[in-house]
Amino acid sequence: MLYPISNTFREILNVDPFWKFAIDPEKSGEGQLWQNDFESGIEIAVPGSWNEQLEESGLLHYVGLAWYSKKIFIPEHFAGKRIWVRLGSADFSSKVWVNGAVVGEGPFGFLPVECEITEFVRCGADNLFVISVSNELNDASIPQGITSEHYTAENRLREETNPPARFDFSPFGGINRPVVIYTTPLNFIEKVAVTTRVELPGTGRVRIAAHSGLRKAGISAEITDKSGIVVAASGLKDIGTPTELEIVNCRFWSNNLPYLYNLRIRLYENGKTCDEYSMDIGVREVTVEGDRLLLNGEEIFLRGFGKHEDFPVAGRGFFPPLTVKDFALMQWTNSNSFRTSHYPYSEEVLSYADRKGMLVISEAPAVSLDLRHATQQLLDNHKLFIEKMVERDRNHPSVIIWSVGNEPNIVGDEGYYNGSGRNYWKDVFSFTRGLDPSRPITVPNCSRAGVDDPVFEFSDILSINRYYGWYEYPGNVRLAIEKLSSEMEELHSKYQKPILVTEFGADSLAGSHSTSMQMFTEEYQSALIEAYIKCIESIPYTVGEMVWNFADFRTPQHFRRVVLNLKGVFTRNREPKLSAYKLKEMWGKGRKQP
Numbered sequence: 001m002l003y004p005i006s007n008t009f010r011e012i013l014n015v016d017p018f019w020k021f022a023i024d025p026e027k028s029g030e031g032q033l034w035q036n037d038f039e040s041g042i043e044i045a046v047p048g049s050w051n052e053q054l055e056e057s058g059l060l061h062y063v064g065l066a067w068y069s070k071k072i073f074i075p076e077h078f079a080g081k082r083i084w085v086r087l088g089s090a091d092f093s094s095k096v097w098v099n100g101a102v103v104g105e106g107p108f109g110f111l112p113v114e115c116e117i118t119e120f121v122r123c124g125a126d127n128l129f130v131i132s133v134s135n136e137l138n139d140a141s142i143p144q145g146i147t148s149e150h151y152t153a154e155n156r157l158r159e160e161t162n163p164p165a166r167f168d169f170s171p172f173g174g175i176n177r178p179v180v181i182y183t184t185p186l187n188f189i190e191k192v193a194v195t196t197r198v199e200l201p202g203t204g205r206v207r208i209a210a211h212s213g214l215r216k217a218g219i220s221a222e223i224t225d226k227s228g229i230v231v232a233a234s235g236l237k238d239i240g241t242p243t244e245l246e247i248v249n250c251r252f253w254s255n256n257l258p259y260l261y262n263l264r265i266r267l268y269e270n271g272k273t274c275d276e277y278s279m280d281i282g283v284r285e286v287t288v289e290g291d292r293l294l295l296n297g298e299e300i301f302l303r304g305f306g307k308h309e310d311f312p313v314a315g316r317g318f319f320p321p322l323t324v325k326d327f328a329l330m331q332w333t334n335s336n337s338f339r340t341s342h343y344p345y346s347e348e349v350l351s352y353a354d355r356k357g358m359l360v361i362s363e364a365p366a367v368s369l370d371l372r373h374a375t376q377q378l379l380d381n382h383k384l385f386i387e388k389m390v391e392r393d394r395n396h397p398s399v400i401i402w403s404v405g406n407e408p409n410i411v412g413d414e415g416y417y418n419g420s421g422r423n424y425w426k427d428v429f430s431f432t433r434g435l436d437p438s439r440p441i442t443v444p445n446c447s448r449a450g451v452d453d454p455v456f457e458f459s460d461i462l463s464i465n466r467y468y469g470w471y472e473y474p475g476n477v478r479l480a481i482e483k484l485s486s487e488m489e490e491l492h493s494k495y496q497k498p499i500l501v502t503e504f505g506a507d508s509l510a511g512s513h514s515t516s517m518q519m520f521t522e523e524y525q526s527a528l529i530e531a532y533i534k535c536i537e538s539i540p541y542t543v544g545e546m547v548w549n550f551a552d553f554r555t556p557q558h559f560r561r562v563v564l565n566l567k568g569v570f571t572r573n574r575e576p577k578l579s580a581y582k583l584k585e586m587w588g589k590g591r592k593q594p
Helices: 148-153 320-332 347-356 376-393 420-435 477-495 522-537 578-587
Strands: 011-014 018-023 042-045 065-074 082-087 093-098 101-106 113-116 125-134 179-184 189-199 203-212 218-224 230-233 243-248 261-269 272-281 286-289 292-295 302-306 337-339 359-363 399-403 462-465 499-503 542-548
Touching: 082 093, 093 113, 189 261, 189 272, 203 218, 203 261, 218 243, 230 243, 272 347, 292 542, 302 499, 320 347, 337 542, 347 359, 347 376, 376 399, 376 420, 462 477, 477 499, 477 522, 522 542, 522 578
Parallel strands: 302 337, 302 542, 337 359, 359 399, 462 499, 499 542
Antiparallel strands: 011 179, 018 042, 018 065, 065 125, 082 113, 082 179, 093 101, 093 125, 101 113, 189 203, 203 243, 218 230, 218 261, 261 272, 286 292
């Protein structure tokens, strides 16, 4: 489904942010008919994770089921239209009732949950909305879950976390993105896929594929520039026929000039307009040629961060002022890119990136996959998640690379190399290319998976996460760079593909200083990051560097974490550490030539 908008044919009803809330650790609520409402003296803000909002109620590390309830007035003039409820995300699974009737479920976190509620609501009256949300995961979910029993069976007790997790970020629970009620016409535009090409000099091509429930319908498309002048338009075509438009003297979208055109699509039934949808688009093309990453035919070098949707109190909840602040800080460091580690970020963030010219690697939450526990259901869920992610994000010009996972085989299992890993990733990469062949695809690899990781065979760009000087060769910058340099040479020699270092860095406790090389000091973090950048940028086949992490973030409890992962170059409150100033200096000089 398309992102909700308001126009002559569509309307949005914003929902008050405070909801009644209750946890259900025994999962007995549905049996007790909580879908018809429940008693509770607790309120929670939406969007927002329950963990820190309700820490005083004991929910900081709560993993389980929780319930939300709210009465929402549906205007009388919504009658005669199709009415929908949309949760921007509910992590990690959800179920929705309206006036006691189940209207839909969300099997994934990090993606929208959309339910048609036309036949379940009373227009001109209050309606009861009840939502259950669980942040529990399992072997077949994306991401996979882990339990204490898994740790014991895998002899991994030394790595046990509280709450258990296969990833090093907090399993925040809750409705983490906005909830809206919106309308569409009875017959409406359901999907739009936009693909752009650059034809030098100065011509842009825009291919538009729109879909509707109507089998016999007409469609037209019109592109206007920022002045409202029509630069390309199509005549009336059948709904199932893709439209290709040409823009002469096209202003191509790039990180330096993020020019956006407006695309307006109209749907016709019996010769009359029955729906209209508009969106901003950028005309650009991303390719990999040899050892180079090209944007609009020109070489681009990524300088940026791995990030997290994480902030005090809000947790993973969407917080618009934070988006403004984070982008300003990234621009202050002279960054041009970030990776949505380790899940798709909110659509609002991607739209902001479109306008600000920030290049984005959009990542599926297949983080630390353990194929010892893989089933057909896991593979099916992984592919379904990618399908929904691509459908949601493909029209954003800022999204230049798909990452379909992160650090598989982090456990170092030898069975991963017996063909199971190759078969799994071959299927995932092939499926993704079938959905969108216009973007490069990658999976960041971890050092335990090594240079023989099968993801490298299928990736357009070799993405590596390396922590030499921290987890390995701790405190030794010289050995760290020697190891990094030799491994990149080995990778390039074997695969003949460009390399992107998607993670590197060190923890630092803000305010901790030393005159010598001491881990956890701001000086050590800055020195290690500087050494990595000099190494990466001295090698001709590298296409980018992404520091881990933009800001300190909350993790499950672990003996190697002091409340937070402290690898941020900014604190969790967005105060700069010494390394932030070092990045600003180094990235302000342009790429060092070999």
